[in-house]
Amino acid sequence: MTDFTIPTGKTRRNATSIDQLMNESMKRKLNRIVAVADRESRKLSQKERERREAIAETIDEWLGFLDENEEVETLKAFFIQIELLASAKNRRRIAGHPLRPQEGVEEVVAAELARRAAERGRAQCEKEAAAKATDAAAETDTTTVAD
Template structure:
């Protein structure tokens, strides 16, 4: 005897999509505004915390430099050199006007920045040459 296979009920096609009522849209809009306000408030709070932290570091820097001049004067030049290497050109000029900035640190920092720029340009030129030679090789094989 043959067993009859059970049939799955036919699936009904979706005829209508969900539509929000005007009341639902108004609630959704209100919720989105509320979320935006909360996120804005939190972002402003985080910004304030970071501003205060940077200010605390800046206010402590001079006292720390005084201590460094007494305990390790050679480190003061290294600190200004390293900060100068990572500062923007404008900030670098401003930084080396500091009363405790040692002479020569500005020139060393500028030389290092120029060296890094030259190395970056050389690496970019080498990468461009490598890409050009690969495309030439691909064209010659085709």
């Protein structure tokens, strides 16, 4: 068990270990609480894994359904959306999906990513310009006070 200390005085020399304050019954109860919390956490993780697997399996079936019914625009929209949300590494993986339409998706994704990058660049420039203006105003105030 981790040795936590509880300050009992003004100096560290007077600190008392939690283990010293707890009797055996309290230690068993604390260990039981930790074990229950651990078990509940594992159950939640298991449920989350199962939920993710169910979604993944259903999406594969749905994509197959869209492909069979030649709903190319819906497939394009789906792949565009998930590729825009994905990291660059996952975007490359998704691009290799056999049901991903080869035409139209990559161009839209590239254009949107370029637009977002330009927007981030503009926002950064505006932020830097505002910081410079604030610094210049502070410099002017300091100069005026000094005179």
